[in-house]
Amino acid sequence: xxxSCYPLATLKETPADAEIVSHQLMMRAGLIRKLGSGLYTWMxxxxxxxxxxxxIVREEMNKAGAIEILMPSVQPAELWQxxxxxxxxxxHLLKMxxxxxxxxxxxxxxxxxxxxxxxxxxxxxxxxxxxxxQVQTKFRDEVRPRFGVMRAREFLxxxxxxxxxxxxxxxxxxxxxxxxxxxxxxxLGLKFRPVLADTGSxxxxxxxxxQVLADSGEDLIAYSDDSDYTANxxxxxxxxxxxxxxxxxxxxxxxxxxxQTSIADVAAFLKVEPKQCLKTLIxxxxxxxxxxxxxxxxxxxELNTVKAEKLPGVAIPLQLADAETIKRxxxxxxxxxxxxxxxxxxxxxxxxxxxxxxxxxxxxxxENGKHxxxxxxxxxxxxxxxxxxxxNVVVGDISPDGQGHLQLTRGIEVGHIFQLGDKYSKAMNATxxxxxxxxxxxxxxxxxxxxxxxxxxxxxQNHDEYGIIWPDAMAPFDVALVPINxxxxxxxxxxxxxxxxxLTAMGLDVLYDDRQERPGVMFADMELxxxxxxxxxxxxxxxxxxxxxxxxxxGETKNVxxxxxKDLLQQ
RNA sequence: CGGAGUGUAGCUCAGUCUGGUAGAGCACUGCCUUCGGGAGGCAGGGGUCGAAGGUUCGAAUCCUUUCACUCCGACCA
Numbered sequence: 001x002x003x004s005c006y007p008l009a010t011l012k013e014t015p016a017d018a019e020i021v022s023h024q025l026m027m028r029a030g031l032i033r034k035l036g037s038g039l040y041t042w043m044x045x046x047x048x049x050x051x052x053x054x055x056i057v058r059e060e061m062n063k064a065g066a067i068e069i070l071m072p073s074v075q076p077a078e079l080w081q082x083x084x085x086x087x088x089x090x091x092h093l094l095k096m097x098x099x100x101x102x103x104x105x106x107x108x109x110x111x112x113x114x115x116x117x118x119x120x121x122x123x124x125x126x127x128x129x130x131x132x133x134q135v136q137t138k139f140r141d142e143v144r145p146r147f148g149v150m151r152a153r154e155f156l157x158x159x160x161x162x163x164x165x166x167x168x169x170x171x172x173x174x175x176x177x178x179x180x181x182x183x184x185x186x187x188l189g190l191k192f193r194p195v196l197a198d199t200g201s202x203x204x205x206x207x208x209x210x211q212v213l214a215d216s217g218e219d220l221i222a223y224s225d226d227s228d229y230t231a232n233x234x235x236x237x238x239x240x241x242x243x244x245x246x247x248x249x250x251x252x253x254x255x256x257x258x259x260q261t262s263i264a265d266v267a268a269f270l271k272v273e274p275k276q277c278l279k280t281l282i283x284x285x286x287x288x289x290x291x292x293x294x295x296x297x298x299x300x301x302e303l304n305t306v307k308a309e310k311l312p313g314v315a316i317p318l319q320l321a322d323a324e325t326i327k328r329x330x331x332x333x334x335x336x337x338x339x340x341x342x343x344x345x346x347x348x349x350x351x352x353x354x355x356x357x358x359x360x361x362x363x364x365x366x367e368n369g370k371h372x373x374x375x376x377x378x379x380x381x382x383x384x385x386x387x388x389x390x391x392n393v394v395v396g397d398i399s400p401d402g403q404g405h406l407q408l409t410r411g412i413e414v415g416h417i418f419q420l421g422d423k424y425s426k427a428m429n430a431t432x433x434x435x436x437x438x439x440x441x442x443x444x445x446x447x448x449x450x451x452x453x454x455x456x457x458x459x460x461q462n463h464d465e466y467g468i469i470w471p472d473a474m475a476p477f478d479v480a481l482v483p484i485n486x487x488x489x490x491x492x493x494x495x496x497x498x499x500x501x502x503l504t505a506m507g508l509d510v511l512y513d514d515r516q517e518r519p520g521v522m523f524a525d526m527e528l529x530x531x532x533x534x535x536x537x538x539x540x541x542x543x544x545x546x547x548x549x550x551x552x553x554x555g556e557t558k559n560v561x562x563x564x565x566k567d568l569l570q571q
Numbered sequence: 572c573g574g575a576g577u578g579u580a581g582c583u584c585a586g587u588c589u590g591g592u593a594g595a596g597c598a599c600u601g602c603c604u605u606c607g608g609g610a611g612g613c614a615g616g617g618g619u620c621g622a623a624g625g626u627u628c629g630a631a632u633c634c635u636u637u638c639a640c641u642c643c644g645a646c647c648a
């Protein structure tokens with residue numbers, strides 16, 4: 001490709017609304033342009049990268065035995081009503097009506113469509129196992145799109161769906177996909193980890209996320225420093241504290257805390273550690289019998305909303321009660337709540353394992369401006385209605401597998417695989433006849449990869465002050481040719497044209513910068529775009545029959561012959 | 572959805588408080604010089620100041636409404 005006939009679309013300045021480095025560089029390198037919130041056009045260079053990622057994904061999916069199909073992006077409401085997700089999926093679902101006032105949605109995922117397809121197509125166990133996939137545009141109406149293509153509303157996704165007769169088959173299909181995903185992210189040249197994950201609104205029983213490690217990632221990952229254990233913090237289990245609960249010491253005491261409403265303030269005021277305080281959160285419950293539920297944590301711990309939403313009786317999505325409701329039921333402001341006598345007021349107390357293990361703690365007195373200290377479960381306050389793991393793990397916690405301690409790191413979720421079981425096949429009555437002649441409900445798995453998100457994630461992991469540094473596998477071009485004084489030197493022109501023709505004939509993607517630009521401009525653009533190999537063609541080195549090679553990744557420069565160039569590029 | 576903010580040239584932004592001929596840098600076009608790391612000079616082109624309504628002799632500027640975008644929070648594959 002010659003730059004004189006190609007819209008490079010590079011920018012010298014960073015657009016004001018690009019916050020993280022990958023978004024800034026994708027704009028500056030001319031990969032994307034924004035159309036609206038969460039909507040991006042892929043420019044020629046960006047599309048090249050996207051297609052390279054998609055190609056690797058397809059190759060590995062095919063190798064794992066999956067078959068490519070393409071389903072509609074617009075889906076009839078009836079299917080979503082069958083699975084109950086028309087309402088459950090919530091406002092993320094972009095709904096629309098056609099001219100006949102029939103309801104449709106733009107697909108955020110395709111479990112319903114593929115299940116419907118397969119209940120029509122599959123009749124016999126002999127047709128199993130089957131795994132179909134597609135690479136397609138999805139739309140999720142995110143509350144807050146951000147970070148460019150990283151959390152866009154419209155995005156490109158590879159989604160695969162496996163169908164098996166039983167759980168053993170489903171497990172095998174899952175394992176195959178786990179391996180395929182590992183191959184894909186390895187080939188793409190990304191630093192990643194598979195992590196145990198929550199299943200979220202897709203549902204199902206068991207799942208892994210594939211996380212690209214990056215400090216700008218939105219997800220927190222917990223991993224053991226002494227074993228293979230790795231899990232999303234949403235799921236990572238906090239262990240039961242060791243030993244017996246300490247025996248109560250001093251007598252309970254009411255203390256004035258006129259303006260101290262946060263754990264930090266109360267702890268500082270009473271000269272105790274936050275871990276000696278008890279934090280009481282009031283959340284909305286389902287049903288009339290218990291409209292409110294108290295969640296109790298150690299002062300230095302954070303509530304894990306995913307875990308909390310799994311508690312029976314807790315409303316989904318998790319919702320903190322407003323100040324007025326709290327005042328009406330408990331009689332104080334949110335900053336002074338404690339677990340005492342809540343059960344008696346019809347508010348069950350669910351304590352975190354660590355909170356339930358505390359003794360002589362500080363907590364709110366359910367009275368404005370007052371806290372209690374030296375409070376003890378049982379002696380001063382009814383034992384919690386229920387004890388559960390409802391907190392986020394913290395650095396240093398014992399690993400759930402018993403080996404080592406947990407550390408935390410950040411990641412970008414680029415893949416997610418689920419064992420769905422019969423969640424959709426049962427709701428939508430997708431069965432085949434088994435060997436015995438009886439209908440068997442299909443066991444499903446689903447497997448997603450955020451193709452467009454991978455592009456952003458790769459840049460987060462691979463860039464420097466000059467621009468993007470693509471892993472070879474997804475670079476838009478393999479090599480950039482930068483001629484010096486192309487338009488004045490016949491020698492340079494001839495050498496560059498020949499080299500361009502020969503490298504192109506080798507099947508390489510070559511970007512030939514034949515613009516009438518100064519060298520500095522061309523160097524800067526090629527580095528910004530992140531092309532792995534750069535060859536400068538100038539009279540200076542041509543005099544010795546050499547070209548100047550520079551590696552974008554290592555920064556290494558050397559003068560080389562044409563055949564050495566070919567060797568370098570063929571690796 | 573709650574809170575905050577921004578909309579002026581392709582991009583980054585000044586001008587708005589205090590109403591009076593729409594600006595700068597970069598980008599773009601032409602010419603000249605320069606020619607191995609985002610050059611310099613000269614001359615140009617480019618605007619319904621987000622939109623609608625109002626106040627006023629006069630509105631980018633004041634008022635009302637509205638739309639879009641961004642950030643923080645909540646939420647979330």
